[in-house]
Amino acid sequence: MPDNLPMEFNGFPRLSGHQLLSLEGPDAAAFAHAQFSSDVTALPVRHWQWSAWLSAKGRTIAVFQLIRVDVDTVLLVLADGDAxxxxxxxxxxxxxRKVRIAVRNDLIVAGSFTAPDAASGAAIAVHGETLELDAGSDALPRTLRIAPAHADIGTDVAGVELAWRQSDLRYGVPRLDVPQREQWTPQQLGLDRLNGYSVKKGCYPGQEIVARTHFLGKAKRALQLLRVADGVVSGAQVQQNGAAIGTLASVAGDLALAVLPLEMAGDPLSVDGIAAVPLPLLEGLAR
Incomplete structure (x- = not known):
């Protein structure tokens, strides 16, 4: 695939694989703060951040966009479903706790590879019943819109799911298939690049492991974007000089995010016997 991906789409195609989960009530923010890796209570209303839900062993179950819609409402955008x-x-x-948890099948998520109309960085914009998020940067503009299912946006367009997933990988946003969940720490998945976890806030599941790894400098693996052959799958081994040195955590077409050693030789890499070429990650998506 050419390096100028993702392709352009007219309007806002629906991202039908994305699902939404709301936490509502006086304790919604406090509950999210205690469960997820980011500092939710410090997030201003009408702003969003990257966050994750971890196992007690500090392994990543899900990575998502967390929106503080209002004082009593937190909305999770789950790109990998499982709401x-x-x-x-x-x-x-x-x-x-006074919090109601609900899967929001009444809402849809749509995306465009264009700059937002009003949202900027972590600040969202509200257009009537529609929420607009700046999900990109100058390097690769993207806009997400969340709207009622009856709204006049979100048509289905062939290829948009793959294009969006590839753009996520280019930014270093891990997209975890079921076999890759609870396999990786936030550091291994590069969530520090997205400000996706806090080592300063109070306890949350896996916090002790995350903090120990951070403060003791024990992270030995990191995320690397690779150009791979079409057809490889997550979980495939990355080889160097005939030995397995890492694993593909996320795959989208001919792009993959691999968890590789921080220190390794500069010799060529391969996956399934075919050359895998390291590519630079895009910056600018930290929130």
């Missing part, structure tokens, strides 16, 4: 399963698991931790 029903995540909602069910989160419900176990509600206890007496």
């Amino acid at each position: 029903d399963a995540i909602a069910s698991q989160l419900q176990r931790f509600v206890f007496r």
